[in-house]
Amino acid sequence: MAAVTVSGSALAGSDDIQWISQCMMDNKNEGKTTEVVRKYCECMNEKMDDNETQSITQWEKTHAKEAKECDAKAGWK
Template sequence: MTFKLSALLLAGSMLVSAAAFAQSADDKKWVNQCLSDNKDAKVAASVVNTYCTCMNGKMSDNETRSITQWEKANPNARKACEQEAGWS
């Protein structure tokens, strides 16, 4: 039983690591800008991080606007990411 649990935890941590590396340097730049833009939000930093990552994922790789600029033109994406992040 302990071996199965250890194997499961190892597999889960590998998936999390792969997801973390999936972001390009450009993605990280935009997410960090979004985090900065929302630094005064009255929610947990993890909520803002989830929101910014979600919004970045919805944007085209060719987008030139910041997440903050893009969200204003895409209210449905904003609402979906707010819900996913638990931002109420």
């Protein structure tokens, strides 16, 4: 999965790539394509502050508005 994330996140820093990769692993059993999960995780990562210490999976639990926006952007249905 890391190769997919790296190619899809060419402008992301190494911390971003790690967060997105972890998010993708956390969501791999949700029944969505890798592309949809990657788009969702990238979107959530973009919405988070650069100094955030929570994982995307932790952060999304307290940021329902952002999660809903990223669901729509990624095509998560």
